[in-house]
Amino acid sequence: xxxxxxxxxxxxxxxxxxxxxxxxxxxxxxxxxxxxxxxxxxxxxxxxxxxxxxxxxxxxxxxxxxxxxxxxxxxxxxxxxxxxxxxxxxxxxxxxxxxxxxxxxxxxxxxxxxxxxxxxxxxxxxxxxxxxxxxxxxxxxxxxxxxxxxxxxxxxxxxxxxxxxxxxxxxxxxxxxxxxxxxxxxxxxxxxxxxxxxxxxxxxxxxxxxxxxxxxxxxxxxxxxxxxxxxxxxxxxxxxxxxxxxxxxxxxxxxxxxxxxxxxxxxxxxxxxxxxxxxxxxxxxxxxxxxxxxxxxxxxxxxxxxxxxxxxxxxxxxxxxxxxxxxxxxxxxxxxxxxxxxxxxxxxxxxxxxxxxxxxxxxxxxxxxxxxxxxxxxxxxxxxxxxxxxxxxxxxxxxxxxxxxxxxxxxxxxxxx
Amino acid sequence: xxxxxxxxxxxxxxxxxxxxxxxxxxxxxxxxxxxxxxxxxxxxxxxxxxxxxxxxxxxxxxxxxxxxxxxxxxxxxxxxxxxxxxxxxxxxxxxxxxxxxxxxxxxxxxxxxxxxxxxxxxxxxxxxxxxxxxxxxxxxxxxxxxxxxxxxxxxxxxxxxxxxxxxxxxxxxxxxxxxxxxxxxxxxxxxxxxxxxxxxxxxxxxxxxxxxxxxxxxxxxxxxxxxxxxxxxxxxxxxxxxxxxxxxxxxxxxxxxxxxxxxxxxxxxxx
Ligand SMILES: Nc1ncnc2c1ncn2[C@@H]1O[C@H](COP(=O)(O)OP(=O)(O)OP(=O)(O)O)[C@@H](O)[C@H]1O
Ligand SMILES: [Mg+2]
Numbered sequence: 001x002x003x004x005x006x007x008x009x010x011x012x013x014x015x016x017x018x019x020x021x022x023x024x025x026x027x028x029x030x031x032x033x034x035x036x037x038x039x040x041x042x043x044x045x046x047x048x049x050x051x052x053x054x055x056x057x058x059x060x061x062x063x064x065x066x067x068x069x070x071x072x073x074x075x076x077x078x079x080x081x082x083x084x085x086x087x088x089x090x091x092x093x094x095x096x097x098x099x100x101x102x103x104x105x106x107x108x109x110x111x112x113x114x115x116x117x118x119x120x121x122x123x124x125x126x127x128x129x130x131x132x133x134x135x136x137x138x139x140x141x142x143x144x145x146x147x148x149x150x151x152x153x154x155x156x157x158x159x160x161x162x163x164x165x166x167x168x169x170x171x172x173x174x175x176x177x178x179x180x181x182x183x184x185x186x187x188x189x190x191x192x193x194x195x196x197x198x199x200x201x202x203x204x205x206x207x208x209x210x211x212x213x214x215x216x217x218x219x220x221x222x223x224x225x226x227x228x229x230x231x232x233x234x235x236x237x238x239x240x241x242x243x244x245x246x247x248x249x250x251x252x253x254x255x256x257x258x259x260x261x262x263x264x265x266x267x268x269x270x271x272x273x274x275x276x277x278x279x280x281x282x283x284x285x286x287x288x289x290x291x292x293x294x295x296x297x298x299x300x301x302x303x304x305x306x307x308x309x310x311x312x313x314x315x316x317x318x319x320x321x322x323x324x325x326x327x328x329x330x331x332x333x334x335x336x337x338x339x340x341x342x343x344x345x346x347x348x349x350x351x352x353x354x355x356x357x358x359x360x361x362x363x364x365x366x367x368x369x370x371x372x373x374x375x376x377x378x379x380x381x382x383x384x385x386x387x388x389x390x391x392x393x394x395x396x397x398x399x400x401x402x403x404x405x406x407x408x409x410x411x412x413x414x415x416x417x
Numbered sequence: 418x419x420x421x422x423x424x425x426x427x428x429x430x431x432x433x434x435x436x437x438x439x440x441x442x443x444x445x446x447x448x449x450x451x452x453x454x455x456x457x458x459x460x461x462x463x464x465x466x467x468x469x470x471x472x473x474x475x476x477x478x479x480x481x482x483x484x485x486x487x488x489x490x491x492x493x494x495x496x497x498x499x500x501x502x503x504x505x506x507x508x509x510x511x512x513x514x515x516x517x518x519x520x521x522x523x524x525x526x527x528x529x530x531x532x533x534x535x536x537x538x539x540x541x542x543x544x545x546x547x548x549x550x551x552x553x554x555x556x557x558x559x560x561x562x563x564x565x566x567x568x569x570x571x572x573x574x575x576x577x578x579x580x581x582x583x584x585x586x587x588x589x590x591x592x593x594x595x596x597x598x599x600x601x602x603x604x605x606x607x608x609x610x611x612x613x614x615x616x617x618x619x620x621x622x623x624x625x626x627x628x629x630x631x632x633x634x635x636x637x638x639x640x641x642x643x644x645x646x647x648x649x650x651x652x653x654x655x656x657x658x659x660x661x662x663x664x665x666x667x668x669x670x671x672x673x674x675x676x677x678x679x680x681x682x683x684x685x686x687x688x
Contacts (some may be wrong), residue, residue: 031561210534211533211534213534214534214535214537214538216534216537216538217554217556278530278531279529279530279531280524280526280531283513283517283521283524283531284522286510286512286513286517287510287513287517287521287522289512290510290511290512290513291508291509291510291511291512293506293508294508294509294510294521295510295521295522296472296492297470297472297492297502297504297508298492298508298521298522298523299491299492299493299496299522299523300521300522358510358511358512359512411560
């Protein structure tokens with residue numbers, strides 16, 4: 001079945017077929033490189049369980065809610081993935097998002113700023129927070145666990161101080177509140193769905209063509225088409241569901257269309273995936289996470305990379321905070337507190353990002369975030385209380401961390417290192 | 418043999434706090450030759466390599482490259498000059514593939530986007546020029562390679578950048594017989610292509626098999642740098658273990674005139 005081909009410089013390689021590709025993938029999985037597979041399987045199983053137990057779980061209303069509910073965690077998790085890739089941790093991301101959320105709310109409500117100045121101010125706050133954290137970790141050499149644990153406590157205090165001891169500040173800016181509450185029109189929903197599918201297909205086929213032109217080995221056409229087809233089906237089905245009327249009483253207030261937050265998540269997913277996968281900066285992040293000494297010897301500015309991941313981490317936390325405040329249309333001393341940080345770390349790890357550094361992708365935040373949102377949402381529908389939900393989420397995080405640790409051992413045993 | 422050295426170290430001193438590791442070390446590396454750097458454990462070989470590659474800063478002394486005195490402040494300075502190092506503890510990232518490792522820190526780009534096809538092609542060409550045919554795929558993660566394959570990748574990295582000097586720190590230490598032979602063959606091929614090669618090894622057979630010159634370090638001092646054809650196995654072993662052999666090497670007790678290029682050293686003179 002296999003044919004060999006000669007690639008760059010006369011190195012003989014096996015030309016992959018669909019069968020050999022799947023075989024290789026399975027080999028990697030067995031060798032400990034699980035990627036997002038456990039999270040995707042978990043997502044399917046959990047959805048089926050909740051769907052069978054409560055038919056409201058699969059309703060359009062609930063489906064749309066999942067996106068709005070999980071947005072904060074997904075954004076924070078995206079930033080955390082950069083930090084985790086370096087084998088570091090940011091325990092302050094939850095309250096950093098709260099602080100940035102408070103900044104935006106105070107500027108909007110108390111100072112009368114508009115969203116286009118208040119939001120950038122909150123983002124700058126996030127960047128400054130990340131820069132300070134990164135500086136302490138990279139230049140002073142304090143373990144990130146300690147720096148961010150201190151910051152966790154301090155930001156909780158900052159949030160209280162900003163809110164004058166514990167009051168709640170509401171936001172009334174329409175645009176701002178729409179971000180994580182309202183939906184795109186049906187027409188825009190479909191336009192974006194089509195743009196996403198065509199964009200993905202073009203990127204995949206283009207990459208394949210440019211490799212083939214150089215005589216390099218490409219993924220088999222069948223696999224590429226399956227990927228494009230799979231994504232297209234997923235997006236079309238989701239768009240069909242989300243563009244149905246889902247209001248309980250449509251006569252009063254019609255409710256349909258893709259939540260506005262979905263393209264925002266999509267934007268950051270594409271942006272950070274591009275940065276990590278296609279730029280030298282992203283390559284260097286992986287290198288520092290994989291082997292810091294090797295990266296240093298290759299001339300990579302290790303300290304700067306370390307600072308930058310904390311900056312990206314807190315920047316994304318700021319986005320998460322903005323989304324949380326928009327969703328609640330208010331900020332209070334517990335915005336970004338409670339289980340937000342642990343859910344975010346959980347999302348990244350459940351999605352397949354390693355706590356040991358060097359391994360992870362931005363999509364992990366979205367898939368892992370979906371798993372956590374489904375657990376939280378499904379168990380609420382089934383009437384479980386918060387206590388039970390925390391216990392179950394905690395156990396699932398433990399399972400994910402064990403999978404990570406075992407996969408690592410497995411990889412160490414199968415790779416020659 | 419070429420007359421002028423490609424790389425020349427003169428009077429290099431390097432200490433870590435109170436510990437003086439290198440004392441007035443000299444070394445000459447010639448193009449087209451393999452210079453073996455030998456010495457006991459802890460003699461300072463790896464430290465010397467790291468001084469050349471800019472990982473450590475020298476305390477005093479001069480480095481001359483192609484006749485010009487140069488200052489190497491970091492790994493990128495060294496690679497800009499054309500000095501490549503294959504480290505004892507291999508500087509490869511397990512979570513990256515062969516191509517990604519070979520281009521680490523010097524990625525080819527088109528605009529801001531990594532130019533993967535070009536990098537893959539260049540990596541393939543470099544491996545092919547060394548007649549490497551044992552890799553299954555250029556996109557294999559380095560974690561899944563054998564020790565010899567990892568060394569091969571590290572050495573091919575040096576070829577990729579048209580380096581002029583390649584320094585290899587114990588490249589065969591962890592390898593079996595067949596893979597050692599392969600790597601030594603690679604080392605010889607590098608020199609035959611006109612590069613200046615420094616090979617660090619504890620294995621006298623390897624040293625005598627491929628080197629043109631031998632430099633022996635003894636407790637941080639350069640005991641001697643001689644032509645391989647001028648010495649025997651046992652002389653080199655004496656240089657390594659005692660710092661001297663017959664009339665070559667360091668002076669026995671106090672500085673005495675040996676008429677050679679031996680540096681004047683007072684034992685116990687560390688500060
Ligand atoms: N970073 C450092 N700080 C303090 N001392 C060091 C440091 N690096 C090396 N040394 C000391 O310098 C001496 C020389 O070490 P080096 O690693 O250069 O030896 P080597 O000749 O490469 O030995 P080996 O054959 O075992 O690899 C040793 O005594 C070592 O303890
Ligand atoms: Mg050494």
